[in-house]
Amino acid sequence: MTTAPATAAEALAGLARIRPAGWLATPMPADPDTLLARARQALAADHPGVDGTLRLVSARYTAAVFTVHQATGPLTLKLHADPIAYAGETLAYALLTGTATIPHLHAEGDSSLSLLLEHLPHPTDWSDAATPAVLAERIAAVHTASLRLPQYATEAMTEFSLAHLALAPAPAWIADATAWSDVLAAHHDAYGPALVPLGHLDLKPEHLRLRADGTVVLLDVETVRPDVTGLIDLVTLPAVYRQAGHEMHPAKVMDLYLNATAAHGASWTTSSLKAALRAFTAATGLQSLHGLDQ
Known part of the structure; x- marks a missing residue:
């Protein structure tokens, strides 16, 4: 039996790459406080009526994910650093919602490159x-x-x-x-x-x-x-x-x-x-x- 590689990324060794290191001019900030401030700005700018305690879940070069704990129940907030990636994800939800079992998309925020999604902690x-x-x-x-x-x-x-x-x-x-x-x-x-x-x-x-x-x-x-x-x-x-x-x-x-x-x-x-x-x-x-x- 052929042994599977340890990770999905290793499984794709050799696959052509089209983005060099440092390809994104304005990557997502690494500082947690800066990220939380950006998340609050995104809610205020593009998601009126959504308010609550924000918790940073993950931060990567291209995106950051937060939980918004509000009285009506938690939501997931995702911020993009790359406008093309944001457009790609909104397109993916448009294509897949109703045809595949993926998180519910509650709202999009074009000015802040943000998405409000169903919270799925389990x-x-x-x-x-x-x-x-x-x-x-x-x-x-x-x-x-x-x-x-x-x-x-x-x-x-x-x-x-x-x-x-x-x-x-x-x-x-x-x-x-x-x-x-x-x-x-x-x-x-x-x-x-x-x-x-x-x-x-x-x-x-x-x-x-x-x-x-x-x-x-x-x-x-x-x-x-x-x-x-x-x-x-x-x-x-x-x-x-x-x-x-x-x-x-x-x-x-x-x-x-x-x-x-x-x-x-x-x-x-x-x-x-x-x-x-x-x-x-x-x-x-x-x-x-x-x-x-x-």
Whole structure:
């Protein structure tokens, strides 16, 4: 059995990078007091009526997350440092809300680059043997979300559909344009020309959370992009399962993904999915598929 890498990031070793270190001119401040002051400004500017005690949950180069403890119940406040990332996350919520199990979006704040989201403090129980299949289903729902959009949204996303991408130049980060064409053709066969190939979720065991009613929710869709396909998430799945305590044979991971995507309308076969993964490796410079293609 091929051993999964330790983390999802390690699973993507060799993948083409398009952003150098220090790419963001005005990153999120590191000082907690400065961050809290910015959060208060965001609430005042873009979210009138939302007030309460703020607690900093996490801070990264590009974003910071806070809990807003108010009398009517807590909310999550997310601040972006990068306008493009903010626009990408608002687009992701527009595409995924109603088509995938993700946090509820309560409000957007364009001037402060902020989002008010459902507060989900409870982690999923990874000791449950069914949880790996639940994660696969949640991922498949994201990957196929564009097939379930209302007509106006489908029309708005036409330029990102497989029908359009097949005629467009390969993205700048692609190393082999011919192999990329093979990736798109495989997706066309599996999903049809209307699919927008969403992928690149920030997959971690802790990003599966529970609502009070027991619903499993997939956190953090800010990195989802309509130009990488869901194969990037499949490659990271063995590492995510391993981190969560489920050492899993690559063939089992493939079966979980095949079953989950089939339930959402895909027509992958084991052989066509493996061929797409090999083409994805050639197109992107990925070093290893960690046994998924064997």
